[in-house]
Amino acid sequence: MSLSRRDFLKVSGATAAGVATGAGVDLAPVEAAATSLKIKEAKAFAGVCPYCAVGCGQLIFHRDGKLISIEGDPASPLNDGHLCPKGAASFELLTHAARQTRVRYRAPHSDDWQDLDLETAMDMVADRVWTTRERGFVAERGGMTLMQCANIAHLGGATLDNEENYLIKKLFAGGLGIVAISNQARI
Ligand code: SF4
Numbered sequence: 001m002s003l004s005r006r007d008f009l010k011v012s013g014a015t016a017a018g019v020a021t022g023a024g025v026d027l028a029p030v031e032a033a034a035t036s037l038k039i040k041e042a043k044a045f046a047g048v049c050p051y052c053a054v055g056c057g058q059l060i061f062h063r064d065g066k067l068i069s070i071e072g073d074p075a076s077p078l079n080d081g082h083l084c085p086k087g088a089a090s091f092e093l094l095t096h097a098a099r100q101t102r103v104r105y106r107a108p109h110s111d112d113w114q115d116l117d118l119e120t121a122m123d124m125v126a127d128r129v130w131t132t133r134e135r136g137f138v139a140e141r142g143g144m145t146l147m148q149c150a151n152i153a154h155l156g157g158a159t160l161d162n163e164e165n166y167l168i169k170k171l172f173a174g175g176l177g178i179v180a181i182s183n184q185a186r187i
Helices: 005-021 028-034 091-095 118-136 162-175
Strands: 043-048 057-063 066-072 103-105 114-116 137-141 144-156 178-183
Touching (some): 114 118, 118 144, 144 162, 162 178
């Protein structure tokens, strides 16, 4: 039986569901097709692409604790097994050799980058935000209460989920008085 890559993913998704529910599923076509695929004998988790507001379903294949591949989930009504180039490249979010795993810092007027520990970097960011906010905070104007910080803006990306956006809004608007806050909608 000939099985395309997309058919294989569909059957594997059904197989995973079958195992989970105890339903009987014929594995023969999948096993036959898997012999030539890198996801052979891999397990899959369902996930969501982190890159944009479409929220395409993904199947995240792993074996022996190692990420093997990320494919479009045929069971998702949003993407029906497809991924755009960004989503198809999400495998490299974890695996790309150039991925930065340490904080890199370049001081003002320096052309050298140095490593910082995360704690130090977070303190530096917090200090800068607070100093800037203190410079730009307007408590009142013309007798009107403003409590507004207009010299900082926040622009979020699509990888932020609803809960993160809630916290960002709470901290930056409610805590610091920042009014210019925007983010790509994320489902
Ligand atoms: S970046 Fe592409 S694959 Fe990811 S959610 Fe958006 S459209 Fe889907």
